[in-house]
Amino acid sequence: MEEGTTFTHMNEQGRARMVDVSEKNQTKRTALAKTSMKMESTTLTAIKEGKIKKGDVLAVAQVAGIMAAKKTSEWIPMCHPIPITGIDIRFSDNNKDELYIEAIVSTVGKTGVEMEALTAASATALTVYDMCKALEKAIIIGPTYLAEKTGGKSGDYHR
Numbered sequence: 001m002e003e004g005t006t007f008t009h010m011n012e013q014g015r016a017r018m019v020d021v022s023e024k025n026q027t028k029r030t031a032l033a034k035t036s037m038k039m040e041s042t043t044l045t046a047i048k049e050g051k052i053k054k055g056d057v058l059a060v061a062q063v064a065g066i067m068a069a070k071k072t073s074e075w076i077p078m079c080h081p082i083p084i085t086g087i088d089i090r091f092s093d094n095n096k097d098e099l100y101i102e103a104i105v106s107t108v109g110k111t112g113v114e115m116e117a118l119t120a121a122s123a124t125a126l127t128v129y130d131m132c133k134a135l136e137k138a139i140i141i142g143p144t145y146l147a148e149k150t151g152g153k154s155g156d157y158h159r
Contacts, residue, residue: 009078018078024110029151033117035125035144037099043136044097047128054131058091061127065089068123069105069116079115082107087116089124101125102147112152118144
């Protein structure tokens with residue numbers, strides 16, 4: 001670390017703190033997080049055809065991702081509670097052995113929604129795993145990453 005660099009999430013005693021964003025401007029902010037799930041082709045087919053015994057995997061996972069995004073600040077210590085204005089979870093696949101998940105979160109606020117989007121994508125994937133683990137325990141989740149973000153002082157980011 002360069003000399004003179006300060007940590008924004010540490011107070012003068014070197015202890016963790018939540019950054020004060022009260023002086024920041026409110027702007028429209030969005031974030032897109034992505035993850036993927038590698039599985040057997042039979043598992044992907046069962047998901048798509050609605051043949052998983054626990055129910056409609058994608059519908060349940062979609063709701064779980066939305067719920068998780070709204071609760072992000074409750075379990076990521078330095079995240080601010082954010083008034084989320086929109087959450088969209090989308091699925092696609094390679095028609096073989098991979099399920100793709102996209103989580104798009106938006107707000108008008110003083111801080112971004114990157115963590116909310118990453119949380120949504122992760123919780124969606126974990127829910128898919130939970131609903132399919134009786135059929136296949138070897139499902140691999142990831143990579144999970146921020147693909148895009150817009151708004152705020154630091155500007156836009158596109159991976």
